[in-house]
């Protein structure tokens with residue numbers, strides 16, 4: 001990429017990022033915050049406007065600062081939400097969820113599709129390609145879907161290669177390659193907990209986010225850390241397997257082959273074993289398990305209280321270790337265990353605060369706000385982020 005072209009590209013992304021994270025601004029404010037000349041800003045903004053990525057606001061969105069400024073008083077520049085869209089796909093067990101974000105990273109639509117639990121990579125790609133085609137029939141989205149993110153509940157390398165996805169029986173699958181054969185969009189493939197973690201931070205820019213640890217509790221226990229807006233990926237990209245922190249030598253055999261992993265103490269099966277005496281529940285029973293246990297505990301049932309006590313005790317041990325290691329600002333809790341975690345949130349907060357190394361910042365322990373679509377929204381957030389990410393600039397691209 002030629003120097004001038006690169007400089008323009010970087011400046012355009014800087015303007016778009018500033019408008020997304022800080023809201024509408026006058027041209028003078030943009031020039032000041034980005035240390036660019038007013039003439040450069042005027043030229044860049046008009047080019048972004050020509051591509052429908054920004055538009056002008058004249059009344060309500062105008063900042064007090066811009067009203068006092070000479071030149072074009074009362075005119076702010078804002079992102080045009082309809083300028084581009086970003087697709088997010090969660091490939092789960094028996095379900096595929098799809099979400100769409102606009103250029104301002106607001107949710108446009110979300111849908112869930114039942115699929116066989118034995119879904120193959122080829123079937124997943126065909127479904128995604130079909131749904132994308134349906135969206136593009138709508139004039140609003142035609143030619144405006146910029147890129148997509150896809151998540152799977154398994155080990156994914158930095159290049160999107162799926163190393164291990166035992167729950168769907170996938171091993172060594174190059175999903176990026178399969179998607180590129182059917183879909184002509186840039187695509188990022190990511191582990192589902194990583195994506196949910198990223199989305200929970202990215203879509204709530206007002207939260208403190210120097211370091212956020214996300215824990216996703218359900219069939220398993222996934223996790224991820226977001227440090228300064230980026231996923232902590234490790235050498236090959238598989239970091240964040242917090243569910244396999246070994247808490248004890250004894251305990252149930254984990255999917256990784258070990259015993260005593262955090263996951264085996266805090267997942268749905270662990271809850272069922274203590275409350276019902278078995279983890280051989282139907283899918284429907286597992287789906288309502290967290291709510292059912294909360295109801296029983298509220299009624300004072302001893303087995304339900306014991307199940308919640310065991311889960312929170314082991315979860316707190318895991319969180320305390322993570323807090324001591326990473327000194328996070330926020331612990332975010334998500335996954336299908338949400339109702340139960342919400343029920344004991346105050347206890348978790350108190351226990352974590354009392355057990356971490358004295359003097360360590362007590363993190364804000366809170367629930368993720370993204371709900372059932374946290375992975376699909378996280379996947380779309382990753383695609384959105386890539387479009388704005390200066391580190392992805394290809395210097396060889398002319």
Ligand SMILES: [Zn+2]
Pocket residue numbers: 243244254255256257258261263
């Ligand atoms: Zn394990």
